[in-house]
Amino acid sequence: MSLALMRRLSLAGLCVLAASQALAESWPAADWSSQPVTPSSALDALEAYAFPARDDSSRLGVRTDALLVIKDGVLVYERYAGPNNAQTPHLAWSISKSLFASVLGVAYGEGRFKLDDPVAQHYPPFAKHPAVKMGHLLNWASGLDWQEGYEYAPLRSSVVAMLYTRGRGDSAAFAATHELDAVPGTRFRYSSGDSNVLSAALKQMLGELSYRDYPWTALFEPLGITSATWERDASGTLVASSYAYLSARDLARVGLLMQRDGRWGERQLLPASWVAFNRTPFANYQPDPQKPNGAVPGGQWWLNVALPQSAQPWPDAPETTFAALGHWGQGLYVLPEQKLVIVRYADDRDRSYQHNELLKRALAAFAGEQP
Template sequence: MTRHTSLPGLPPQPKATPWPTADWPVADLSDTVDAAGLDDLLGLAFSDPAPDIMGETHAFLAVHKGHIVSERYWRDLSAESTFPSWSQAKSITHALIGILARDGRIDVNAPANVPEWQDEDDPRRHITLDQLLRMSSGLKFTEVYVEDSGSDVVEMLFGAGKADVAGFAANCPLEHEPGTTWSYASGTTNIIARCAAQAVGATGAAFRSWMFDALFHPIGVRSALPKFDAQGTFIGSSFCYATARDFARFGLLYMRDGAWDGQRILPEGWVDYARTPTETPPEETLGYGAHWWLGMCGPGSFSANGFKGQYTVLVPELDLILVRHGNSVDEQGDEVRRWLAQVAECFR
C-alpha cells in the first residue's frame, strides 16, 4: 500500500514496554494527565442510575503509551466480561482484508468477487473492494435501526436476509455510479466478508479458525466471539463480541501501524489506508476512511464505532487508545462522542 505522508505519524511501542500478548502492562496516570478532570468524567459516565444525557456506560479503558492507565466497569461487569462490537466489527473486517492483501490473495483495487454481479450488462460487476471499504459502492441500502421502517439493515440482520447476509446485500440495486457517492451501509461489509471467505477458501468454523490464526492469536486476543450466518459467512458488519481489553489490543495493532512485537500482521501502509479520508457529505459530522471513522477525538484520531455507543478510539499524537462500551440510544450518541473527546483532552 502507498504511504500517505500528510497523515500524522503513528507512535512506536515505547522501549521497555512489554507487548500485551499475554497480559496488559498497567501504570499510574502520568503527572501530565488531568487526573481530576478524568475522574469527574468517569464519575458522570458511571453514575448509577445512568445519566440521561449519555445512557449506561458498561466499560471504559484507557491505554496510554502502551499501558492501561484507567479501567472501570458498570455494576457487576468486569475485565472478563465480553461486550458487543456492533459496527466495530467492520474495522475487524478491514484487518482481515489487509491480511489477505498482504499475502497476495486479494486485490482491493480489483472488482469484488461477487457472483450476483457477473452478468456482462450488470454495472455492479465493476464495483471494487476499495469502493466497498470506503462505503462508496453506489448500492441502494437503507441503514436505519428502526423496525417497520423499510430498513435494509434490520431486514438483513434480523429478517429475511439473516440466513445469507451477503446474498441479501449483493442483491441490492445500484443507485449511484460506483465511487461517486458515500453512503454508510452495513450490507457492503457483509459482501466484503464473503469475499474474504472466498479468498481463504473457508466458511463457518474453518473461517473462524483462520481469523484466530491470522489475526486474533498473534495479538493476544482470546475472548473474540465472531458470529456467522447459516451460509457460514462472518457477519462482519455487526457481530464480534470481545472483552474491553481485547478491543484495546485490536486498537493497539492499528496504533502500531499493523505490526506486533516484531511481526507484521497488516501490510505496510494498510493503517494509513484505513485513515485516508473518503469524501463524505457535508451533513456527516465525522470523517470516514476505509471502514474506520475519523476525527472524533481531534485531528488525526480514528476510531471503530458501533451501535449504541461502542467505541475504540485511537489518538496517535497522544499514543492514546480509549475503549468505551455501553447502551446509549441514538439521541445520546452525540454526547457520548463529546464525552470521549473530553476524556482525550485530559491527556493533552
C-alpha cells in the first residue's frame, strides 16, 4: 500500500470518527432538546440567589431577567422574570463584543485577514496608527487614549460620546480620531472603540452588500439563530460593542459552539485556532489595582485564569471557564469540562451581583460540585 493511499485512508477514518462523534452528541435543531434537572436543595439555592424578591421601583439588588442552562447540548433549566420569555430578544450589551468575535472568526477561517495585519490595511481611517494590528484590537490593546465608563464619568466618557453624542454617526471613525497614549500591544485598556473599529474593518473586507447580512449568513443561520437583531450606526456599521439582541436560547447556541471548540455538528464553523486565540490570555495584561480579581481578557472573551500577579477571578469555578460579559449583569458562561453553557440576562444596577456566586451555585445544581 502506498504512503499516499495510507494517508487518504487515515484522513477518511478521522472524518468518519468526527462524523460519528457529532451524531452521538446532542445538537439543537429548530429548538433545544429538553430534560429538566431534578429539583434539589442546590437548585433551590441557585434560584434564591438569582431570583430574589424583585423591586422594580428601586432597581436594587440581583435582578435576573433570564437564566438558562445547557448541559451536554440539552436544555436542563430555564426561568424568566418580568416581561421576558423564551422568545424575547434581550439586549446583550457587551456580550455583543464576544458575539462579533465569533462573526470575525468565520471571516478569519475564510482567509480574509490575519491577526498581524495592520488595522489600516482593512480600515483606512486608521492610517495614522500604522502600528495597530487586528490582534491588538481583539485584545483591547490598541493603545488608544480611550475612556470606557458610563454612569461614573459620563462627561469624560469616550464610549458615551461614541454611542450617544458626537460619535454616533460613525462609531469607528470616532474611535479612530483618538490619539495613542501607549505602544500598541503593550497595555490592556478595555475599549468599545476597539470593537467597533473591528466591525468597520470587516465591512471594508467584505464590501457593503455582503457585510449587511454577514452575521446572519456566516454565523446565525448555520447555528439556527432566528431572534437576532443588531443595531447599526448612521454609517451602516454594526455597533459590535453593544447593540446585539438575542433570546437566551439563541445566545446559548453561541455558547455551545464555543464549548465545542468552534464545531457545529459535522462542520468546523470557527477554526479551532481562532477559539484557542479567544481563550488565550493577553500576554501583557496587568490587573487593575482597583479590581485585582477581575476576569482576564482574551480575544474579546473573558477568562477565569490565575496569573502570577493575580488570583483566579472566580475561584469556585474551573480555571477553564470563560465568558462573554455585558453591562448590567449580562453573562454567557462556558464551562467546557462540565459541558455546561449558562446564559444570564439581567437588569442589575448596583453591582451586588457576583459572577462567582452564580457559578458556584450552578455547579452545585448541575454538575454535582458542592460549594
